[in-house]
Amino acid sequence: MNHESIIKSHHERTVLPNLLDYEQACRHFNWAEALDEMNGLPGRTGLNIAFEAVDRHVIGPRRDQLALRWLGRNDEVRDYTFTQLRGLSNHFANVLRSLDIREGDGVFAMLGRLPELYVAALGTLKNRSVFCPLYAAFGPEPIRARVEIAQPRLLITTESLYRRKIAPIRDSLPSVRHIILVSEDHQPTSMPGTHDYHSLIYDASGQFTIGPTNGEDPAFIHFTSGTTGRPKAAVHAHESVVAQYITGRYALDLHDGDIYWCTADPGWVTGTAYGIIAPLTNGVTTIIDEAEFNVERWYRIIEEQKVSVWYTAPTAIRMLMRAGSEVAQRYDLSSLRFLASVGEPLNPEAVVWSHRTFGEPFHDNWWQTETGGIMIANLAALDVHPGSMGKPLPGVEAAIVERKPDGSIQIINEPNVEGELALRSGWPSMFRGYLNDEERYRQCFVDGYYLTGDLARRDEEGGYWFVGRRDDVIKTSGHLVGPFEIESVLLEHPAVAEAGVIGKPDPLAGEIIKAFVALKPGSEPGDNLRREILGHARTRLGAAIAPKELDFVAELPRTRSGKIMRRLLRARELGLPEGDISTLETQATTD
């Protein structure tokens, strides 16, 4: 990336970034002090996420502040203050207690973007049970498989999801003792073998004392996105709240008075870590939109709700780009102060486009289900290098390493050398295990480092650049190529909306690079356009690593969390089995 393209962090802001001096913060930060910023349970009885997220604000000046504003699909609006959220989550914790759901028991939630999701998550944490969100779009089989792994005692879902997806497989969910149904029309449900959410809440007390909670007690089970294979169930502890609070402040730059909108699906780790915990612990107001992605609706929400901090994902940003800046210009989006993106590499084109369109660039950040919180980020006070994931957060020690055949690792200190991204163990939101896969968990840690499975490089200034996943890297004519670099170049072509590339076995080159491209509206697939796009890639990348083949597709297969599933492109191209496709978006919406 050349120097002209750096987007300077501007300092004429009225709101100063929370983290102004990055180098100094890195020198002085330590997690023990960050922990001191939490209140802790009254009577020094431990650390509980729900208390830090809600109850502590109720004993302070935020008691009547808006915590959540829910926007229904049909323009209904529901508001919840911190005090109301404390009350409702107390009710839910008492409901669990009355059903004999205990400390450590699993509670599954399949709710979509509903206020009850927040109530259930917080009430579950108060009861010291373990919360696990599922995508509302899952069909019966992915639900059954996840129940089998995590053995939850209780499931909360909506009446219509229950009818369509759970009732047919109820008998194959033996660990689930209770099912709570949220009725969409507020009329009590009367499905046999289930409980009605509103009646239970109504009958339960609003007083609840959170029992002693150790920071190491399990709080969440999060299934990974399933981009590279069968989803893994990562376990997180209550202590993770410290990282989510701090990264909300540093990486998302949350300030008092912010209106924050995280667009992530609640079935994905981002939906809870940054949809629920980070904003609530930071005491800001969160917008929840029930509806699915829609360009005009999204801009209207930003305008009407005066959203100041917006956290979304590259897929959505590429869809906004596809619709064009003209649409954005029809709305007043001047409330936006900080824009952030996660989940996939954010192509430089998208960063530059957002800067031009919104006056603020999207700030890419990197983390995983396993890390429980943002680890590497483009911070508000630092210049943005489009295409870079940014720098490690204070308290996070990242390294580029090489795995040795004897199982050890070697740290690569020179800049600009590709290797595996590793993190020194010991941050609070680190996962504590994969359910039912101790061995795999153990293998992630070598010599005090957690190995992420992602390849990256670090530049001279300490910025990290994503290369690809270890599983996705292509070996062509002696070169190791990450798909991201190739896809970003394809995206520069004005006709290209999305691109995914794979390695395809070739007797001469080992692998050749094959591209799958979706076009912007108004562009027609054809041989001329194919030649033109391949030519553009060759000019920019050089013949050695440019794609040799290109197929036009209507859309790319992606996970529910918005990640291109290259393994599926490859399997389909080579006629191999498709593997676990439970999180595939198109498949999930049709069931």
Ligand code: ATP
């Ligand atoms: P699975 O582990 O089941 O294959 P997954 O890795 O996609 O799925 P998540 O934990 O949701 O599941 O995603 C984390 C991964 O997403 C990271 O390891 C990385 O590959 C990718 N990712 C996240 N943020 C970024 C980013 N800013 N830039 C590049 N890649 C990113």
Ligand code: MG
């Ligand atoms: Mg992963």
